[in-house]
Amino acid sequence: MKTIEEINEKIARKEATILTAAELKSMVRDGQKVTADEVDVVTTATFGVMSGTMAVMMLPVAGKCSFEKADAIWLNGVPAQPGPCPNERLGVVDLVINGTSHADDRYGGGHLFRDLVKGKEIDIFVEAHGRTYENRVTLDDIDFARIITTRLAFKNYHAIINPTATTISSIFSVTGLTGPFTETTVSGCGEINPLQNDPSHRIIGVGTRVLLNGAHGYIMGKGTRASPDKPNISAFADMKGMDPHMMGGMKTSHGPECLTSLAVPIPVLDEEILSGLKILDHDVPLPVSDVNGRTAHSKVNYGHIWDDTDKVIRIDKDRCLNHPDCPAMRTCPTEAISERFIIDRDLCINCGTCTLQCPAGVFRARLGSIEIDEGTIPI
Numbered sequence: 001m002k003t004i005e006e007i008n009e010k011i012a013r014k015e016a017t018i019l020t021a022a023e024l025k026s027m028v029r030d031g032q033k034v035t036a037d038e039v040d041v042v043t044t045a046t047f048g049v050m051s052g053t054m055a056v057m058m059l060p061v062a063g064k065c066s067f068e069k070a071d072a073i074w075l076n077g078v079p080a081q082p083g084p085c086p087n088e089r090l091g092v093v094d095l096v097i098n099g100t101s102h103a104d105d106r107y108g109g110g111h112l113f114r115d116l117v118k119g120k121e122i123d124i125f126v127e128a129h130g131r132t133y134e135n136r137v138t139l140d141d142i143d144f145a146r147i148i149t150t151r152l153a154f155k156n157y158h159a160i161i162n163p164t165a166t167t168i169s170s171i172f173s174v175t176g177l178t179g180p181f182t183e184t185t186v187s188g189c190g191e192i193n194p195l196q197n198d199p200s201h202r203i204i205g206v207g208t209r210v211l212l213n214g215a216h217g218y219i220m221g222k223g224t225r226a227s228p229d230k231p232n233i234s235a236f237a238d239m240k241g242m243d244p245h246m247m248g249g250m251k252t253s254h255g256p257e258c259l260t261s262l263a264v265p266i267p268v269l270d271e272e273i274l275s276g277l278k279i280l281d282h283d284v285p286l287p288v289s290d291v292n293g294r295t296a297h298s299k300v301n302y303g304h305i306w307d308d309t310d311k312v313i314r315i316d317k318d319r320c321l322n323h324p325d326c327p328a329m330r331t332c333p334t335e336a337i338s339e340r341f342i343i344d345r346d347l348c349i350n351c352g353t354c355t356l357q358c359p360a361g362v363f364r365a366r367l368g369s370i371e372i373d374e375g376t377i378p379i
């Protein structure tokens with residue numbers, strides 16, 4: 001058995017063998033024999049819609065004594081909750097703002113967090129005792145700005161289906177989930193998910209150092225709705241170290257949602273930890289749930305999602321019909337298509353929506369399908 005101290009010394013000497021989870025899985029798929037002596041750290045990660053994301057900040061609004069305490073506050077039009085500290089007569093406002101709060105159907109907390117991390121100026125609008133106060137700030141003007149997650153990195157997150165004939169607006173669908181059993185949506189990283197790779201929770205727990213949206217952060221413990229079957233975790237990190245490419249917002253048919261990422265290094269201390277890291281997608285259970293109440297419907301596995309499917313959208317621009325109102329551009333949930341057939345890869349999350357919207361097939365990807373009693377359901 002190795003110790004974390006020994007591994008850290010090897011890292012400092014630049015002698016450690018560090019693999020991404022994808023690299024290790026690829027070696028396992030190829031039939032290579034890998035032992036705990038040969039690898040020191042495996043990096044795991046997940047990225048996607050994480051509704052349980054919020055920010056806690058203290059914002060400079062006006063001079064001292066200009067107002068007693070804030071009654072309401074908006075940042076770029078996104079409503080926040082002043083407090084808990086009233087900061088009486090100090091002209092600053094402590095606040096909590098949810099990643100899922102939104103200004104309109106295109107811009108929400110997730111977009112705001114990304115704009116702040118990108119260094120953009122944001123508008124502050126405060127109501128206090130019948131008067132209003134405004135300011136414009138960047139992240140550099142904000143002393144305290146942290147992202148806190150109430151839950152993220154759900155292990156074995158569901159595939160969602162709609163058994164009814166009515167299209168249902170949902171955070172699980174960009175355009176509304178059709179039915180009965182005509183399509184499914186999935187948000188889950190399967191074999192590279194951090195919790196999937198630490199099945200006995202030997203490594204990931206309170207105080208574990210992680211990267212949250214690319215910034216150094218810490219695990220606070222289990223998250224809300226965590227269960228032994230489907231654990232998740234809560235974490236925090238300072239917004240000032242975050243990377244805008246690893247976070248953001250997206251439109252869904254139920255309003256804007258927040259995109260968050262988490263990366264966790266797993267030290268390979270012994271063969272037991274390595275065997276947890278060797279799990280492959282086809283061995284990771286994927287529960288299928290009804291969008292109405294999320295009741296269990298059936299169970300498949302993550303191999304349906306990630307084996308032999310495309311992880312990145314391909315573009316065949318010669319097919320473009322120059323449609324005056326490009327449906328892919330209009331529908332893209334991250335507004336990554338700025339011109340016909342041009343995708344901003346920093347914004348694109350490879351969700352696949354454009355492949356279903358473009359009638360000419362400019363955007364292409366094999367998205368896979370799941371097999372349930374009702375038939376083959378496309379993802």
Ligand code: SF4
Nearest residue numbers: 332348349351352354
């Ligand atoms: S896959 Fe297509 S629809 Fe989805 S974010 Fe990327 S460009 Fe937009």
